[in-house]
Amino acid sequence: MDFDVAIITAALPYLWKGFLYTVELTAVSAVGGLFFGTLLALARLSSLKPLQTVAAAYVNLMRSIPLVLVIFWFFFLVPLMLQSVTGAERPPQVGAERTAIITFILFEAAYFCEIMRAGIQSIPRGQVWSAYALGLNYSQTMRLVILPQAFRNMIPVLLTQIIILFQDTSLVYVISATDFVGAAAKVAQRDSKLVEMYLFVAVVYFVLCYSLSFAVKHLQRKIAVIR
Amino acid sequence: MPMIEFKNVSKWYGHFQVLKDCTTKVEKGEVVVVCGPSGSGKSTLIKCVNALEPFQQGEVIVNSQSVGAPTTQLPQLRAKIGMVFQHFELFPHMNVTENLNLAQIKVLGRSLDEATAKSQMLLKRVGMTDHAHKFPGQLSGGQQQRIAIARGLAMDPVAMLFDEPTSALDPEMINEVLDVMVELAQEGMTMMCVTHEMGFARKVAHRVIFMDRGEIVEDSPKAEFFGTPRSERAQQFLSKILHH
Numbered sequence: 001m002d003f004d005v006a007i008i009t010a011a012l013p014y015l016w017k018g019f020l021y022t023v024e025l026t027a028v029s030a031v032g033g034l035f036f037g038t039l040l041a042l043a044r045l046s047s048l049k050p051l052q053t054v055a056a057a058y059v060n061l062m063r064s065i066p067l068v069l070v071i072f073w074f075f076f077l078v079p080l081m082l083q084s085v086t087g088a089e090r091p092p093q094v095g096a097e098r099t100a101i102i103t104f105i106l107f108e109a110a111y112f113c114e115i116m117r118a119g120i121q122s123i124p125r126g127q128v129w130s131a132y133a134l135g136l137n138y139s140q141t142m143r144l145v146i147l148p149q150a151f152r153n154m155i156p157v158l159l160t161q162i163i164i165l166f167q168d169t170s171l172v173y174v175i176s177a178t179d180f181v182g183a184a185a186k187v188a189q190r191d192s193k194l195v196e197m198y199l200f201v202a203v204v205y206f207v208l209c210y211s212l213s214f215a216v217k218h219l220q221r222k223i224a225v226i227r
Numbered sequence: 228m229p230m231i232e233f234k235n236v237s238k239w240y241g242h243f244q245v246l247k248d249c250t251t252k253v254e255k256g257e258v259v260v261v262c263g264p265s266g267s268g269k270s271t272l273i274k275c276v277n278a279l280e281p282f283q284q285g286e287v288i289v290n291s292q293s294v295g296a297p298t299t300q301l302p303q304l305r306a307k308i309g310m311v312f313q314h315f316e317l318f319p320h321m322n323v324t325e326n327l328n329l330a331q332i333k334v335l336g337r338s339l340d341e342a343t344a345k346s347q348m349l350l351k352r353v354g355m356t357d358h359a360h361k362f363p364g365q366l367s368g369g370q371q372q373r374i375a376i377a378r379g380l381a382m383d384p385v386a387m388l389f390d391e392p393t394s395a396l397d398p399e400m401i402n403e404v405l406d407v408m409v410e411l412a413q414e415g416m417t418m419m420c421v422t423h424e425m426g427f428a429r430k431v432a433h434r435v436i437f438m439d440r441g442e443i444v445e446d447s448p449k450a451e452f453f454g455t456p457r458s459e460r461a462q463q464f465l466s467k468i469l470h471h
Contacts, residue, residue, distance in 0.1 A: 129279050130316035130375075134330035134382065135306025144329065148320050 004193060008200050011187045018183025021097065021205075025179060026166045029104035034158070036105065042142065044117055055113070062110035064208075068171055074103040075175045096177035100169070108165055109186025115157050119150035156220040163212050167205060180204070228291060228384050230255045231276055236285035238271060238441075245271050246282060247441040253386070257303050258418045260428040263438035264464060265329045269421045272438065273388050276419065278307045290385055306334045309379025309387040315371040317363040322357045323350070323374055327381045335382065342381075349377040353407050369400030376407055386417035393424055423468055429453060437461040 043055035062070070068085035079091035079097050086092070094102075123146050131141040151158075170181040178186065181201055228374035238246040245268045253259045261269045274280035275287050278294050278301050286295040292304055317326050327346035331337045337345070350356050353373040363371055372392055379387055389408065393401045405427050412418055412431035422428070428435055429448065435452040437460070439443035445452065445461045455463050 068412070069252070124316075126312050126314050126316040129274075130310070130312060131318075132279060132301075133277055133305055133308070133310035133388075134378070135302045135334035136330060137302045140333055145318055145334070149318075152320065 004196055006185070007191055007193045007196055011184075011197070013189060015180065015183050015200075018126075018178050019180040021178060022166070022169050022180040025097075025100055025104060025169045025172070026162065028101050029108050029165060029169070030162045032101075032105035033108030033112045036109035038116045038147065038167060040109055040113035041116035041120060044113065045120060059110045059113050062107055063114075067107060067168060068174055071100065071103050071171055071175060074106075075099050078102060096172065096175045098214075099175065100172040100177050100179075104165070104169065108161075111161055112158070115154055116150060118157075119154035119173050120146060121151050123149050152223075155223065156216055159216045159219070160213070163209050163216070166212075167209060228255075229253060229288075230257075230286040230290060231332050231419060232286075233275070234270070234273070234288070236275060236282050236287060238268075238275070238280065238282040238284075243451035245441050246275070247287070247430045249261075249443050251436055251446050252447055253417060253419050255385075255417055256411045257433045258416075258420070258431050259434045259436060260432040261419065261421045261438060262423060262425075262428070262464070262468075263444075267438040267441075268441040269436075269438045270390050273390055273419055275419050276386075276388055277301075277308045277310060278309075302334065306330065306382055307385050309376075309382060311372065311375050311379055311387065311389045311392045312323040313391040315363070315368070315375045315395075317371055317375055317378070319363050322362050323355065323366075326363070326374065327378050330378075331381050345381055346377070349380050350374075352380075353377045353457045354403075355425045367400060369403045372396065372400075372404045373407055376404070376411070380411075386419065387411065389418065389420040389422065391421050391423075393422065425453075425465075425469060437464065439464070 038060060040055045044059070046052060075096065078094050082088070082094065083091045092173070110111045127145055128141060131145040136144065169179055172179050173182040173185055176182065184197040184201040188194045231253040233249050233251050233266065236246055236249045237244065249268075249272060251259075261273060263269050271280050275282050275294065276289055282295065289304060290307060292299055294301075294304065317323075318329070318466075324343060324346050327349065328339065330341040331342035331345060332339060347356070348358065350359055353376060355370060355373055355377065358366060358370065358374075363374070366374070368381070376387075390445050392408070393404050396404065401424070405424060408418075408427065420427070420432075432449050434446065434448055436443055437452070437456070437458070439460050444458045445456055447457070452461070453465075456465060
């Protein structure tokens, strides 16, 4: 079998575009997911029963459904939901790329919620007491005292989750979004160069994820020393 | 008008009653020591003063405000009551000055300069001026506890609560913290202290409260408590902690 390197170099600009989308999707989902995940975690830990129940139900639902299905459902549901909200005659075209971003934010929020919940619970109760005793209110206590510490404790786990997210974003190829894998798949099928393209993509993923994991491990050791 | 007043306060954890009909008060300028065996409810009682622990029955009145009343603004009430905890509870991600400044700025609305000036003054008072830019993790337990006292004082409180402030400290550090507390008491600060330091009680307390199984068993002036405690339980407790 002959291995055609030229096809990879020729496809690089197109693959680069796909790669950028993958990075964008990962970054936006991580930031958005962390934001909503933190809110969900606060809801799960709140003393208000209804809030707890709703947040827990959401998290458990998201974590019990395969990501591929969630992507599919959102691809079909988001336009319908927008239609019912705006009252438009036809479902608006959201596009695969934008659907993917919304889906991943909402899906990742469930996972980040559990990480942040563990992080918040790792902070001794006395920290909340002392913040309250000084007259800080709930939101100040969370924002200034508890979350910065929880976040810091959870950095290694959060980064690991983001590395997993980076790989998981490749699933958007099922709705034909052109991410890194999607771009490679399109070239592979057009030119019948499956081995070259899929191998190249796999190598890039491996090198990136492996070195990032390595960096996280290093960071973990460093944080452990500071503490 | 007492600074802190408990009226028939009762509290339950599920079916277990941790506070039983507790009634007592702390006058302005008074130093009251609360002691008793572990699990007797003394920490819970003191945490009712600034509503860190909710209670189901009775009333706590602090600085003429009812703690449990729905209209009471808890953050404002708490800001006037300093509290020092067993495990210091400084904020580990902030340096010493930031620890002292935080609530001054966020709760009292002081400017950074005002807050820092106040913090510096208080750090000097507790002998910690040289450590203003260190993080809590770099300090000994005794040093951290003195910072915690300064942090409470920075809010210009009308009363200070101490919840076993020396029981997590190595023996050689207990005195540096007690010295600060004694000085505070002698300046006329209203204080409610949960502590087993009977030397401290003898030196500055006006009254001693003895608790056992959620009840206030004894509540008497210092001389009376150390002279002839009325209850057998208090006598037993005293003989245990004084002759070990």
